[in-house]
Structures are given as structure tokens and as C-alpha cells.
Amino acid sequence: MIAKRRRMWTLLAAVLLVGAAQVPSAGTAMSGVAQQAGVAARADNGARVLRETRIDERTLDLEIDSPSLGRSGMVRVLLPEGWDEQPGRTWPSLWLLHGCCERADYRSWTEFTDVEEFTADKQTLVVLPTDGAAGMYTKWWNFGLWNTPDWEKFHVTEVRQILERGYRAGQRRAVAGLSIGGFGAMHYAFRHPGMFSAAASYSGVLNTLDTLAPGVIKAILVREGFYNWTMMWGGERLNRGLWESHNPYDNVEKLRGTALYVSSGNGDQGPLDEQSPLDFIEPSALGTSKQFTARLREHGIPVTTDFYGGGTHTWPYWERALHRSWPVLAEGLGL
Template sequence: MSPRPARHRAPAAASRNRLASLGAAATLVTVTALGTVIAPAALGAAPAAAAGQQTAADGARIVATQRLDDRTLDLTVDSPAVGKQVKARVILPANWSADATRTWPVLYLLHGGHDDYTSWTRETDVEQFLADKDVLTVMPDAGPTGLPTKWWNFGQPGGDYETFQSVELMQLLQNDYRAGSARAIAGVSTGGYGAMAMAARYPGTFGAAASYSGVLNTTDLGTARLLGTILAREGIYPDMLWGNLLFNLANWISRNPTDQASRLRGTQLYVSQGKGGGIFSQDPEGGILESSLWDQAHTFTSKLSSLGIPATVHYYDGGVHNWPNWTQEFKASWPVLAKGLGLTTG
């Protein structure tokens, strides 16, 4: 990967901690037969100043910003949906101006589990890659699980990262950052779930959706066990997510990309998944994590095929559940995302 500015990267100790967590997760995967990205991140510094001048329809507002460089800034949003302040990192287009009469298409990039909104700029060269792309890029936080969903939460309010990302943040970006109506969404691991789930739950909102090693068939029993493991690792009672799989099955189905695949018709789609190498790969933990997602990814793309919904699909031998693979897949998926954004790739 291209070298990143120091202020955007986690310190070496944090990187070592991420690898240690990945090893611990591999032990869990042996039990659950499924896996997810394990990559804790250093939190960004506290915002320096207020930014937003307008509010979203439900009262959400930008209460502070921190500018990291000429194009990159962190927003702090007071979110009624989540019930607390939530961060999002934004990369502005090179020609962006607050006084412009035009708007810009918006690319959402979602993080995985045990990570946060800083992951894309910390782990990839996304800023350099997008430097000549006419797009406003936003990387919202989704909490420690990386699942941008409306939590069941036993009927209590709060924890609604789905509304934060798909309504509140979207409106704030339109109000304050000249965001347009053309959008694409992409994510890694549990963020891959978020990309496909939100594109399905809000048909027509996103022109393109991409998943890299995503969790795409959540009503599968093995995947449900995976989600329980992710939640337990974060100290969260599993039924807080969507309720009990048996007694709240309708809620699970309504949020499962495979069950909601018909709602993706008309959206440009990209799905990538490695076969992994298990204990015989150069990175045994990451290989096990990747291989454990192989079958459920095929279930999702087979459902798309049976519905006659086209998708660009890349299944590949080997592969590890990590950022080098996802960075490569993100760049490979750019023509699909660009088409959904109304951009040319030539």
C-alpha cells in the first residue's frame, strides 16, 4: 500500500494489537465456523470547532469538525437516532467549494467489526486513489460491530446506525457539503453487510453497492452464530441486534441481504470473496476467516442470479480477510461504483 500521512495512521502498537485480535478471532471462528474483520483502531483526536449550520429533519446536527488536511476532515454528529455523538470522516473532491452552485456525487465507505471510521484512511491509499475522482467520500462510524443497522434493543430507542448513515448524515452532507443525489456504497466484512443491506432497504438511494468479504446471508444459522460471537466480543447481549432468530424471524429477514435481494434490482453490484487458505495460508487466522465466508457469499450471489439481477462477482482462490485484499478489490470495483455515481472511468 502507498505510505499514508502519519496523522492518518494508527501507531505501530495499534497495528500489532489488531493482529493479536485477529488471532483471537480465529479461535472463535474455529467454534462458529465463520469470521469477520478484527481491527481495533485508534480513535481520532477530539474535534476542534463547530461546523454544521443546518440540521437534519430529526434534529441531527454537526457539532464539531477537525480538519486533517486540505481535503480530509472529521465530523462529529449529534445523532438522535443513535442517541449520542457519532464520528464520520469526509474526503472532499479536489475542486470542492462551499460556494459552488453544483453538487457532488457521494461515495460511502463502511468499516468492519472491531474497527471505526478511520479504517479506510488508516489502512488504504483511498485519499490518493480518489484524488482525481470527482466524488465526495464519507466514512461513517457504525459502532464496534461495524453493523450499520437499526438495533432491536428490546424496543428501546437508540443505536440506530442505519438511520444515522442513510438519513441523518445524508441530509447533513446535502445541507453543508454540497452532496448530491447520486450515491454509491461499499464496505468490508460487516461493512459489506451494511453496503448490501442499506442498498436493499432503500431501493434507488444508492446507484451502486459493493461488498468485499461481506456477511451477506444473516439468517443462515452459522452466520447467526457469527453475529452472536461478534456481539459477545463487544460485551453486547446478542438479542440486542435484531431480537431472537426464532421469535423475531421477520425482523431478521427484513435485514438480511439474501432475503431482500430482489430489492437490489437496478443497482450496480460488485461482490468479491476469497476462498481463503485455512491454516495452510501465509496468514492462517485471516485465511480461516476468509474461507468461512465462502459458502454464504455464494448463497447471496446465487439468489441474485436466480432473480435475474446482474452483478460483477469475483471469487478467487486463496485470499485473506485483510486490508491488502480489500484495497485491491475496492480498486477493481471502481468502474462499477463509478457507473452508479454517474462518473466516467476513462
């Protein structure tokens, strides 16, 4: 069994080093009418909106000058029906995190799923932030010598405060993500207890210290040009405490009281696949997700699971997962 898992992780690392799945490019310039609704909003550390673009009736793109990143970062916000007409009202916010190395970046949920249609009648802001090429939803350690990039602070402090102060986001929040974004959802939920009332992972890596998982994470970073991967969390042995502090599996007790949802396929051809796949990523996500949910149950922490069998590491399954997890997320949002 150990040898089989080692081969699986080795093949996964090879896939990641060769390159991510090809997806349609979203790099063309977007047109829209520039707006000024919340450009005066600032976070406590001075993060501010550089540019606000209203793409359409519901879609608002924000470029944020971020001290935590040392550069600007993008956020797409889907506005609920009535947002323009009710300036005195605040709204809960649903955060949707994309996976690693996604070329469509903060636009990916709107490009590859029906999230706009699905949330059209939901009374919530939908927040779609960038995580860069491989930000990994974390503060980078950098040997303790400097403080950027800090993707965690960009998301949970800068973006959150700007949305609350300029775009009428309220105090109820839920977070969901796919693949590394699934890690990000659980990571933020346990590191900031109470900030998110619900958290969902779709095909997420939820035990980053599972046998060969550190090797896969390193492969991701190297593939994206971060050849000195120790800049993120250091070495998994020498800096094990730092790795554990970011590992959902090692911090399940901090998720007590959060409504939780975890789903994954097994990599075999499923009902949403057009042809027989060669998928080494989804089986590994399934393995760490099952370890994580077993750990939750050992601690008596409730979790809703959907280990649905046949299905690959692809957008159609993550779109379906958003639909299936909505009751858990809606509970967290108070809807």
C-alpha cells in the same frame, strides 16, 4: 459437507470471541484547523454538527449530535478537488463502510488503504462513517421498548441530510463495505431502494441466516460486550421475520436496478499475504457471498463477481477490491 461447514463456523466463532485482529491504534488526538462551513446544517430530526475539523486539504472530520444514536457519532469526509473553489456545485458521494470491531473506526479506510490517493482525481465526496464497536449497520430492536441505537437512521438519514444541506452532496450515491461493512452496503441498498445506485461487498456476510451465521453474529456481539445479543434483532427463530427483514439474501428483489459487485477470497495464502495464514473468516464470507450471488442470478438480477481464490480477510485485499470495483461504483456515481 454440512459437518465441515459446521466446524468452520464453530472455529470462526471462537476466533471472534478471542478477539479481533490486532491493528495499529488510531486513538491519539488529531490536530487540525477548526472550520465552520456546514455547522448550521441539520437533519429533519435535529441531528447537527457539533464540531467540524479540517485535518488537511481534503480531509474533513465531523462530530454529529445524533438523536438516532443517543450520543454523538463521527464521520470522515474526503473532499474532491475543486470543492473549496466551486461553492455552487454539488458532488456525488461514495460511502465506504468499515468492518466490525475495528478500533480505528471511521478512520480505518484512510489508515489502512490508499483511498486518499486513489480518489484524489475522482470527482466525488468520500464518506467514511463510524459504526461504533459493533453497530452492525442496523436499528437495534431492544424488545420494542426504545429506539436507540439506530445506526441505519444515523447513516442514511442524519449523515446523508447533513451532507446534502451543509457540504454539497448531491443525489448520486454509491456504497461499498468490507466484512460486516459489506453486509451494511447491501443492507442499506435493499432497504432503501434507489438511494444508492451501486453497492459493493468485499468479504461480506450476505446471508445472515445461513446455517450457523446467527451464532457467529452473536459471538461478535458478545465479544464486544453486548451479552444480551437479542437486543439487536431478537432470536433468529422466535423473531425470524425481523431477521429476514435485515438479510440481503432474503431481499434480493429489492436490489433490482442497482449496480452490484461482490468479491471474496477463500482464506488460503494469496499474492498479498506475507506468510501462510490461519483464516477461518474469509471462507465463511465466501460461502455466504456465493449464496447471495446465486440467489441474485436466480431472480435474473445482474451482479459482477470476483471470487479470486487465494486471499485472506485483510486490508490489502479490500484495498484491491475497491480498485477492481471502481467501474461499477463509478457507473452508480455517474462518473
